[in-house]
Amino acid sequence: MDLPVLNSNQESAATSGGCAAHSCGSTDDQLGHLPEHIRAKVHNHPCYSEQAHHYFARMHVAVAPACNIQCHYCNRKYDCSNESRPGVVSEVLTPDQAVKKVMAVAANIPQMTVLGIAGPGDPLANPERTFATFRELTEKAPDIKLCVSTNGLALPESVEELSKANIDHVTITINCVDPDIGAKIYPWVFWKNKRIMGREGAAILIEQQQKGLEMLTARGILVKVNSVMIPGVNDEHLVEVSKVVKAKGAFLHNVMPLIAEPEHGTFYGLMGQPSPSHDELQKLQDACAGDMNMMRHCRQCRADAVGLLGEDRGQEFTLDKIEDMEIDYAVAMVKRAEVHAQIAKELEEKDKAKAASAEIKAKLVAIEGASRLTPHALRPVLMAVATKGGGVINQHFGHASEFLIYEASPSGVRFIGHRKTMPYCEGGATCGDGESALDVTIRELAGCEVVLCSKVGYEPWQPLEAAGIQPNGEHAMEPIEDAVLAVYEEMRAAGKLAPKSATAQKVA
Amino acid sequence: MALEIIESCVNCYACEPLCPNDAIYQASPHFLIDPDKCTECLGDFDDAQCASICPIEGAILDETGVALNLPGSLTGISTEMLAKYQAAVEATYQAALAAKTA
Known part of the structure; x- marks a missing residue:
């Protein structure tokens, strides 16, 4: 993790001012210290770059229904429009339908830079459908990045075809490197014309995943590793997984929380297997971060998601709707290039502004130094942010269906993750449910001391304060990190940042 | 002798490309097996391929109507x-x- 280091010396802040876009050492992006050629590949990929995910959109096409393994967190009877989790889709598409849909979305949402095939089964267990889609898109929509997500079982045999299809990003879901742990996650795999149960199957899967990872990195194809954190099963083990995959050349590790509810009908859901708390997830991500780049902005989206991460505009692009759309892709490509250039310019300006805000940071360091406190005497604070994208605070508290979580500390501001909630106020008929939705939001924001939004109504104000979460609508339209830092500085000036234990002692 | 796919099939396509006899075909509301073509993979594989990859317990029956994958056998x-x-x-x-x- 590369974070702005505020309490080391002022020189680092000064040097960061001269950096060009995307190569700045002071980036808050988890990609900050990657070699330039990798950053160039991922700077506009919303799933790989934390910064990019505020600006660029992605889509998945569900062309790959077949799977060659069973995971205990998956229910193969996928077909629910109300569930938002991987492996769930509303309609499976043929490659032709998928290509049409991708082009319709690309023309209507020019910020869409990435097309992924992620299921609802395993893309490489459907090689004909998956590669037919990639081949046609390579030809018809060359300005779209292609990527694929796989369990890895069929990966070694697919590497050749993947490199031909000009795919430079692959995600492998690796939940373990130990077959005994694997046996608790994967009841079976289909391998060489047989269903192989339990530990034996898990061992084959692990071997293929590791082999595939090595083959991909040897060819210069970027590999991200996804891991599902399953408390009591693989949670401690994932630190080891992180070490192993990094050693083999994976450039990013994405530890995601298990999703398990009885109504999903999965083994874990029905067994009452707990999901990790926000705190447990963050601790594990931090433990893994010592070994490699961690990704924290994943939204675990559906295999047919469309739009910015955190939003799903799939309903605007159903088969019957795209049937009626006339797409002139040549025209669309020109518009897309303009929009992408505009975003690039905006990001460059932001980087410049960030350099300016380094002054505030330097001030914080100076004040802190003068206060005779040891550098870490100021405690870190979690803040929740309501945003619709663009890297600024631009959403009403009551309209947010998720909040981004940032941690402010003397060493800077870092992105921690996101928390999904129900919009407290959707307006109209659903407003009657406001109270319970607010309770959910307050519960989900546990641990946060501030919530930053463009506006917050009178009604939620007091319950938020009572829960120890200070509502703050004073930084509307400001860049998120600047606002978080400014609020942190206000808290420091008001003497609110003494370590919690010390405060408790004072009270006693 | 022939296997049969029944209504609990979720149309995941997994079985179709594996059939050594091209007996499996897409149909509505779910995939079907042509009983004239199906050999239950005898002579080609040790296990019936469709039943070996099918994720849905009870979706594939043998000729006596018995499920090849019993409840609980695949998902636990x-x-x-x-x-x-x-x-x-x-x-x-x-x-x-x-x-x-x-």
């Missing part, structure tokens, strides 16, 4: 757990219904 989800699942789905549905009418 027992019949009791499944009953619990159905209760949870029902509860979610009722809750949604109550919220709508409230």
Whole structure:
């Protein structure tokens, strides 16, 4: 993790001012210290770059229904429009339908830079459908990045075809490197014309995943590793997984929380297997971060998601709707290039502004130094942010269906993750449910001391304060990190940042 | 002798490319096996390929109507757990219904 280091010396802040876009050492992006050629590949990929995910959109096409393994967190009877989790889709598409849909979305949402095939089964267990889609898109929509997500079982045999299809990003879901742990996650795999149960199957899967990872990195194809954190099963083990995959050349590790509810009908859901708390997830991500780049902005989206991460505009692009759309892709490509250039310019300006805000940071360091406190005497604070994208605070508290979580500390501001909630106020008929939705939001924001939004109504104000979460609508339209830092500085000036234990002692 | 795909099939396509006799075909509402072509993979594979990759317990029957994958054999989800699942789905549905009418 590369974070702005505020309490080391002022020189680092000064040097960061001269950096060009995307190569700045002071980036808050988890990609900050990657070699330039990798950053160039991922700077506009919303799933790989934390910064990019505020600006660029992605889509998945569900062309790959077949799977060659069973995971205990998956229910193969996928077909629910109300569930938002991987492996769930509303309609499976043929490659032709998928290509049409991708082009319709690309023309209507020019910020869409990435097309992924992620299921609802395993893309490489459907090689004909998956590669037919990639081949046609390579030809018809060359300005779209292609990527694929796989369990890895069929990966070694697919590497050749993947490199031909000009795919430079692959995600492998690796939940373990130990077959005994694997046996608790994967009841079976289909391998060489047989269903192989339990530990034996898990061992084959692990071997293929590791082999595939090595083959991909040897060819210069970027590999991200996804891991599902399953408390009591693989949670401690994932630190080891992180070490192993990094050693083999994976450039990013994405530890995601298990999703398990009885109504999903999965083994874990029905067994009452707990999901990790926000705190447990963050601790594990931090433990893994010592070994490699961690990704924290994943939204675990559906295999047919469309739009910015955190939003799903799939309903605007159903088969019957795209049937009626006339797409002139040549025209669309020109518009897309303009929009992408505009975003690039905006990001460059932001980087410049960030350099300016380094002054505030330097001030914080100076004040802190003068206060005779040891550098870490100021405690870190979690803040929740309501945003619709663009890297600024631009959403009403009551309209947010998720909040981004940032941690402010003397060493800077870092992105921690996101928390999904129900919009407290959707307006109209659903407003009657406001109270319970607010309770959910307050519960989900546990641990946060501030919530930053463009506006917050009178009604939620007091319950938020009572829960120890200070509502703050004073930084509307400001860049998120600047606002978080400014609020942190206000808290420091008001003497609110003494370590919690010390405060408790004072009270006693 | 021939195997049969029944209505619990979720149309995942997994079995179709594996059939050594091209006996499996897409149909509505679900995939079907042409009984004239199916050999249950005898002579080609030790195990019937469709039943070896099918993720849905009970979706493929042998010629006597017996499921090749018994309840709980693939997912580890027992019949009791499944009953619990159905209760949870029902509860979610009722809750949604109550919220709508409230």
